Amino acid sequence: MKRLSVCLITANEEDRLxxxxxxxxxxxxxVVVDAESTDKTVMIAxxxxxxxxxRPWPGFAAQKNFALDQATGDWILSLDADERVTPELxxxxxxxxxxxxxxxxxxxxxxxxxxxxxxxxxxxxxxRQIRLFRRGxxxxxxxxxxxxxxxxxxxxxxxxxxxxxxxxxxxxxxxRFDRYSTLAAEDWIRRGRRVTIAxxxxxxxxxxxxxxxxxxxxxDGWRGFVLAALYAHYVFVRSVKVWEKTKx
Numbered sequence: 001m002k003r004l005s006v007c008l009i010t011a012n013e014e015d016r017l018x019x020x021x022x023x024x025x026x027x028x029x030x031v032v033v034d035a036e037s038t039d040k041t042v043m044i045a046x047x048x049x050x051x052x053x054x055r056p057w058p059g060f061a062a063q064k065n066f067a068l069d070q071a072t073g074d075w076i077l078s079l080d081a082d083e084r085v086t087p088e089l090x091x092x093x094x095x096x097x098x099x100x101x102x103x104x105x106x107x108x109x110x111x112x113x114x115x116x117x118x119x120x121x122x123x124x125x126x127x128r129q130i131r132l133f134r135r136g137x138x139x140x141x142x143x144x145x146x147x148x149x150x151x152x153x154x155x156x157x158x159x160x161x162x163x164x165x166x167x168x169x170x171x172x173x174x175x176r177f178d179r180y181s182t183l184a185a186e187d188w189i190r191r192g193r194r195v196t197i198a199x200x201x202x203x204x205x206x207x208x209x210x211x212x213x214x215x216x217x218x219x220d221g222w223r224g225f226v227l228a229a230l231y232a233h234y235v236f237v238r239s240v241k242v243w244e245k246t247k248x
Contacts, residue, residue, distance in 0.1 A: 002097045003028040005073030005135065009063045011035040013081035014044060016165070021048040023084040024077065033067040061140040061147040071135055074100070078131050078140075078149065080164075083110070088160035093132060104153025105133035110164040114223050122217030122224055123210070130155060131162070146184070177234045185241035194246060200239045208232035 006027045010017060011034065021044070024030060030049035034042050035057035045052045053070060057063065068076060075097060079085070085093075089108065096106065109126035111118045119125065130138065130149040138151040167173040188195075208228045211217045217224035 001094070002074035002100050003072070004075050004077060004093065004097055005029040005031060005071035006077045006079055007031045007033075007064070007067040007071055008045075008079050008081055009033045009035065009060075009067055010037060010041050010045065010081050011057065012037045012039045012041060014040040015168070017041055017044050017081045019084055020079060020081050021045065023086075023090075024079065026090065027073075027077065029071065029073050031067050031070045033063055033070070035063065059142075061142045064140045064147060068135070068139065074135060076133055076135050076138065078133075079162075082165050084163040084165075086161055086163060089158070089162060092158050092160045096132065101134075102154075103156040104137045105130050105149065105151035105155040107155055107157050108132065109157075109159065109161045111161045113163060113165040114167065114227060117220075117223060119220050119223055119227060121215055121219045122212065122227055123215045124217075124227065126161075127164075128157065129162075132158075146180075173230060177230065177237065181234055181238040181241055184238050185245060188238075188242050189245055193242070195239045195242045197243075200236065200243060203239055204232040204236040207235045 004027045006024045006029070008020065008031070010032060021030065025048060029051060031051045032045040032049060032053070034045065034052065034054045036054055042052060042054060051070065055066070058066070064078065068078070077093065107128040108131045109128050112124045112127060113119070130151055133149060133151050134153070137153055138149045140147045141150050167176065208231070211231055212224060212228035217228045220227075
């Protein structure tokens, strides 16, 4: 069986890191790259692995690519501190390791958990992400936010999911949206994208209707409504930040 390296990046994740690491304790190697956490994140990480590196924060893609460079396994499973590998996904990964492929990378569905329950609609599932790939064949694309893996070779889909508990509570959600919208606005400006008053007015309700009506977020009850409203808020704030920075 080929060797598997699990790579994570962390920053003050003491309340969520342990379940994530417990779900991959079976891997051949775990690499954790920490962005100078001030809580017990590093202490918890060292309970599971001696491959812990502490370094300043250079950005999402750069930090994740640095973690990939520390790995020594034949295959890499990239994981976030708020994600957990399900038993079904572990079984599929082990099948792939035994067969050594056949693809160069695999896209994994994520079950996004919001306030204790899996949100099935509103385009929040299957939310596939390339997370398993051959070492040396995948890198994270260098963008400010919403980084993703680009694989050199064929990519196949898996059906076994990751569990993703992204937001601790509403305050955490709004804090992240504020940070991510700033990064996304900077990325838009760097790529020469602009916004108009019409776009600021129309994009947020468009996002709400897309999530809640077109993609049936209403089937998730009040969670679906709240998430559609929050994502519309994110689109509004991102657009205004682009407008603010370009006008300034």
